[in-house]
Structure formats: C-alpha cells, structure tokens
Amino acid sequence: MGRLFAIEIIYRGIYQKTLASRISRAIVLAAHQEGKPGISFGRYGDSPERNGIPAKNFAIVGTDQETLEQGMAKYEPKEVDITIAVDDTLFKGVESWAWYGLQPVNKLLKPGGTLIVTSRETPEALIKMAHRKETPYQLAIVKGTPSFSGLWVYKDDHTDVRILGAIAKLLPELFSLKSVQKAIVNEWKDPVKAESAARSCERISTTEVMPNQGNPEIPYKFEFPKWHEMGEGIAIPSIPAGRAVEDPVSHATGGFRPDRNPTFKKFTTRTMRPVVNFDTCIKCTLCWLQCPDSCFDVTPEGLYDANMQACCGCGVCEAVCPVKDCVTMVNESEFGDNASQWEEWKKDKAAYKIWLEDKIKTRSERSHGFRYRGQYEEQIPEMLRIAREG
Ligand code: SF4
Ligand code: SF4
Structure with missing residues (x-):
C-alpha cells in the first residue's frame, strides 16, 4: 500500500x-x-x-x-x-x-x-x-x-x-x-x-x-452507546426555566438568568464579542429583546449582561443599542475567557472602565460581515501587500 x-x-x-x-x-x-x-x-x-x-x-x-x-x-x-x-x-x-x-x-x-x-x-x-x-x-x-x-x-x-x-x-x-x-x-x-x-x-x-x-x-467527551446497549426509547431532559442572579458584591438576588444547554455552548461560532459599558447603559431592553440567541442575563439592578457561553457574536446588540459606544463588538482573539463582564464591573468599576477602553481601542479588527458596498475593495490591497512583502 x-x-x-x-x-x-x-x-x-x-x-x-x-x-x-x-x-x-x-x-x-x-x-x-x-x-x-x-x-x-x-x-x-x-x-x-x-x-x-x-x-x-x-x-x-x-x-x-x-x-x-x-x-x-x-x-x-x-x-x-x-x-x-x-x-x-x-x-x-x-x-x-x-x-x-x-x-x-x-x-x-x-x-x-x-x-x-x-x-x-x-x-x-x-x-x-x-x-x-x-x-x-x-x-x-x-x-x-x-x-x-x-x-x-x-x-x-x-x-x-x-x-x-x-x-x-x-x-x-x-x-x-x-x-x-x-x-x-x-x-x-x-x-x-x-x-x-x-x-x-x-x-x-x-x-x-x-x-x-x-x-x-x-474538552467535552462522551462515549457512543454500543448498538446492543441502545434502549427502545430515550427521554431527553428538558432545560430548566432559570433563576435569579446573585450580585457578586452585595449577594442580593434579582433579575433572571435562563438555564442553558450544559453541553452545546455555541460560543465557538463567535469571531467577535460584545463589550458592554454598564455605566452608560440606559436599560432600554433592546439588546435583550433583539438578541437572536437569548444571551442576555438580566441583573438584579436591571442591566443586561451578555452571557459569553451562549453568545454567537452576531453583533445585533451593538446595532440596536441606542447609546453611543455602550455595546461594542471586539475581535474574539482579544479575550482569554468567558467571564461575566457585569460581575467584573460590580467588583471594580474603575478597573472595568480601563479594561473596556483598552478593548474598544481594537475595534477596527472586527472580523466578519459584509457591512457596506466597496468594503472588500478596501481590504484587498493590504492583504496583497502582505502577500508581496511578508
Ligand atoms: S452578539 Fe448577538 S448573540 Fe451575542 S449577545 Fe449580542 S445579539 Fe446576542
Ligand atoms: S441596548 Fe444598550 S442601552 Fe439598551 S439595555 Fe442594551 S446595553 Fe443598555
């Protein structure tokens, strides 16, 4: 052979x-x-x-x-x-x-x-x-x-x-x-x-x-059942409804976090993620209503925290948010984990502001989506320059 x-x-x-x-x-x-x-x-x-x-x-x-x-x-x-x-x-x-x-x-x-x-x-x-x-x-x-x-x-x-x-x-x-x-x-x-x-x-x-x-x-692992182990039917457990969210500082509870599929996470679909400025959010609910994947957790004070295990990075929340720079899509390679942004903000608002401003600076690196006519013509010369010059 x-x-x-x-x-x-x-x-x-x-x-x-x-x-x-x-x-x-x-x-x-x-x-x-x-x-x-x-x-x-x-x-x-x-x-x-x-x-x-x-x-x-x-x-x-x-x-x-x-x-x-x-x-x-x-x-x-x-x-x-x-x-x-x-x-x-x-x-x-x-x-x-x-x-x-x-x-x-x-x-x-x-x-x-x-x-x-x-x-x-x-x-x-x-x-x-x-x-x-x-x-x-x-x-x-x-x-x-x-x-x-x-x-x-x-x-x-x-x-x-x-x-x-x-x-x-x-x-x-x-x-x-x-x-x-x-x-x-x-x-x-x-x-x-x-x-x-x-x-x-x-x-x-x-x-x-x-x-x-x-x-x-x-990474997630499982065993395929052998053919002789298969039963005549299976019951797939449903996803529970969800529960209130706990404030990481005061420990007060309120708001709502829907329970999500523990196995299928969806986040590897994402090439960009929303970064939210909780200081300027006016709680208008638009991001929460329009997110196609129900990714927003409602916090006890009525803010909206995009859950990074579930977010597929579509950018709809950025598009519908009426407040300038309140939601900004940033290239996914800028982040090392899926931690809650709202929890980080609650723990240290000054440090969160510095982190947010640093992340937003890189917004030109947005990856996907055809956003306007002529976009590809603008992007090709730079790539051809790299192809020529390394
Ligand atoms: S980027 Fe899309 S999926 Fe992610 S939170 Fe915003 S609207 Fe939802
Ligand atoms: S759309 Fe913007 S202002 Fe409205 S709730 Fe969401 S983050 Fe806040």
Whole structure:
C-alpha cells in the first residue's frame, strides 16, 4: 500500500465556505499534477449552513488509486497530516453544526503534524488559545487578517494560494511548489497568484508546540452507546426555566438568568464579542429583546449582561443599542475567557472602565460581515501587500 495524505480545512460557515472549497479543490489538483489521485469534500457545513459556525472541508490524496480507495472507505479521516484553520479564533475550539460538543482545533493532527493558520497574532498568543495535545505538533502562521467574505461574493486576497504555497514547503511529499503553481495557473489563470504561492512557500516557518503548552481545559467527551446497549426509547431532559442572579458584591438576588444547554455552548461560532459599558447603559431592553440567541442575563439592578457561553457574536446588540459606544463588538482573539463582564464591573468599576477602553481601542479588527458596498475593495490591497512583502 502507498501513502495516504489527509488535510482538513476548518472554516467559518458562509463567510469562508468558498475559500475552504477553493483550497481543498486546489490541493487535489496540485497532487494530480504529480499523478496522485485525490478527492475533496465538505463536512458539517450541511444546509442550512449558518454564519460563523465551524465547518470542515477535507482533501484526501493517495500515492495510487488503491491507497486512495482504502482511505476513502472511512467516513472521514480520524487523523490528518495538516489542519488548516482559516480563522485564528477557531483556536479556542470547534463546535460544529449538529456535532458533538466542542473539539480542540488540533484534535485530528497526527503526532508531528502541522497546524496552519492565517493570523496576525504571535505563535505564543495562538498556542495559549489552542487546547493542549498529548503529542508535539508544528504551528505555521500564514501572516494576514483572516479572510471573510460572503457565500456568493469571493474576496480574492490570495489567502487561498498563500496557504497552498505553505503546504508545498511543509509537506513536499504531497506536491511541489512547481506542481501547485501549475494547478493555480490552470485553475485561476492568474500568474500573480502563482507568485504569491511562491513567496509564501519561501517564507513559511514553523514553531514546535509541546504537550505542556496550550489551554489545559479538558474538552467535552462522551462515549457512543454500543448498538446492543441502545434502549427502545430515550427521554431527553428538558432545560430548566432559570433563576435569579446573585450580585457578586452585595449577594442580593434579582433579575433572571435562563438555564442553558450544559453541553452545546455555541460560543465557538463567535469571531467577535460584545463589550458592554454598564455605566452608560440606559436599560432600554433592546439588546435583550433583539438578541437572536437569548444571551442576555438580566441583573438584579436591571442591566443586561451578555452571557459569553451562549453568545454567537452576531453583533445585533451593538446595532440596536441606542447609546453611543455602550455595546461594542471586539475581535474574539482579544479575550482569554468567558467571564461575566457585569460581575467584573460590580467588583471594580474603575478597573472595568480601563479594561473596556483598552478593548474598544481594537475595534477596527472586527472580523466578519459584509457591512457596506466597496468594503472588500478596501481590504484587498493590504492583504496583497502582505502577500508581496511578508
Ligand atoms: S452578539 Fe449580542 S445579539 Fe448577538 S448573540 Fe451575542 S449577545 Fe446576542
Ligand atoms: S441596548 Fe444598550 S442601552 Fe439598551 S439595555 Fe442594551 S446595553 Fe443598555
């Protein structure tokens, strides 16, 4: 039997669907240049694919047809040579549509495999976000702002070919730079894209991540029941109604926090989170009423605290809030936990104000969403400059 190569591309539903399928298709086309058969397919992005929800594409390549067919007999790869995360906030975990709990971004990597990410963060900041893995792996950063666009509109900022060029360096047994450049020109008829792939191939470097590095949190686990253990029926416990909220300083209780699903958390859908200024909130209720996921807890004094285990980062609360800068969406990579903002504010209002002002300063780093006509034209030159100059 020959060698089987497996690559997964983890992307954000809708915004990065076209990007992910272009990468996985081009991986197969580049391998074909060297006579290796392959196939690319999507998973967890089933219709209705939803904004931001993590989904996957796979590219499977064999050194010969028989090897490929044996590999394809599996429903999906259990381990991969390379994982590509086209958004760095996916490092916090991946909880897909109709899936089974939050999974680490590096879960499927083989020992010594490579995790490629598009990011402007440092290796240290990224490693801190990803869950620890029992075996060492390599981290490779394709420098740049994660590329978000629409389902029907593609932002051609060369992220696709820069990742392909990086693969040629990191896994040369899969395909060479020459083969991938040929596939790029055949597919997209653009020699400048082939040049971007070459520059990325030349520049990409790796950092080794050891088992004691990363987020120590143990991800959600469960055992599938065996077929002979399955009963004739099951009762799914309902979610209780909820309860009053306790003030962390005075311990007075009041307001309301709905109980939420203890397993399905939703927050890995988020690439931005709302930061709330409780000093300027006028308690108008609009954020609470309009949040599509019922994320706001009502505090004893009638303020609204966005629950970070539940918030999917849609930005509706920012859009409806009538008070300037009272709710501001900030890139998710700025945060290390899901703590309650209201509790932090209650404990130390002066310190919260400093924290809030610091977070809001970074608002230009907002990640997703098509907000105005001409937005992509404005974003592409900067990405092409990075592709040229590094
Ligand atoms: S961003 Fe705001 S409106 Fe959207 S889910 Fe989060 S709290 Fe709710
Ligand atoms: S929309 Fe703004 S002002 Fe109104 S309750 Fe929410 S945070 Fe306060």
